[in-house]
Amino acid sequence: MNPQYTSLAAYYDRLNSHIDYFGYAAFLASRFREYGVPDGSLVLDLACGTGNITLPLSEMGYDMIAVDSSCEMLDVGRRKPGGDRILWLCQDMRSFELYGTVAAVVSCLDSVNYLTGRRGLERCFSLVRNYLDPDGLFIFDVNSPHKFRTFYGENQYVMEAPGVYCGWKNHYDPKTGLCDFELSLFAEESPGIYRRYDELQRERCWSEKILSSVLSAAGFEIVAVYGDTGMNPPDENSDRLFFIARAVKSR
DSSP, X not given: OBOTTSTTGGGHHHHXXXXXXXXXXXXXXXXXXXXXXXXXXXXXXXXXXXXXTHHHXXXXXXXXXXXXXXXXXXXXXXXXXXXXXXXXXXXXXXXXOOSSOEEEEEEOTTGGGGOOSHHHHHHHHHHHHHTEEEEEEEEEEEEOHHHIIIIITTOEEEEEETTEEEEEEEEEETTTTEEEEEEEEEEEEETTEEEEEEEEEEEEOOOHHHHHHHHHHHTEEEEEEESSTTOOOOOTTOSEEEEEEEEOTTO
């Protein structure tokens, strides 16, 4: 098995072309304006992947820093149009370092679920708070308990795109909250010739209660929790939870 997002990096965008990244970035920019993050501010995209959120935010005028633990994913992002405007840093979200503070931090598309231990979650949130300006904004989403139970569970899927397909097997343990993803990638290297790559990924299902507690302990106040980017309240059928938290001045 290969480490997470190594062999998958070159094909990630093809397999996820259905995601409305620009719409997500527009949601973030709207929340920045709503909560007083000035236009053109310095913003960190934590666990940025191939920059699919980073680059639209850059196009909207924000000064972007992109951090991810997969150098392979960062290399893909760096080569995209506009990638030369971004500071790309290959670092773990549990131990990252910046040169100074930023006005906002975003961590999108269930990146926080990849923090599978409570200590790592606490360390990440503490670092985010440390590198935020006073009153800085932290926005992230997680896969919901409903999604882990119903979409992941013990289900298997096949994802297809030109020149590549991916077999995806899930195992979710509700007792531990851990979900293992077994990915088998078949990439066409020449006409009719495919190479197989295998990756094992793991996420943890975090409850709203635990996330709220860790945010508070790290020095945040939660200003909103949504069930989608349309800002609807979460319910038992929400696939994601979107948290908006502000750094507390008196910390």
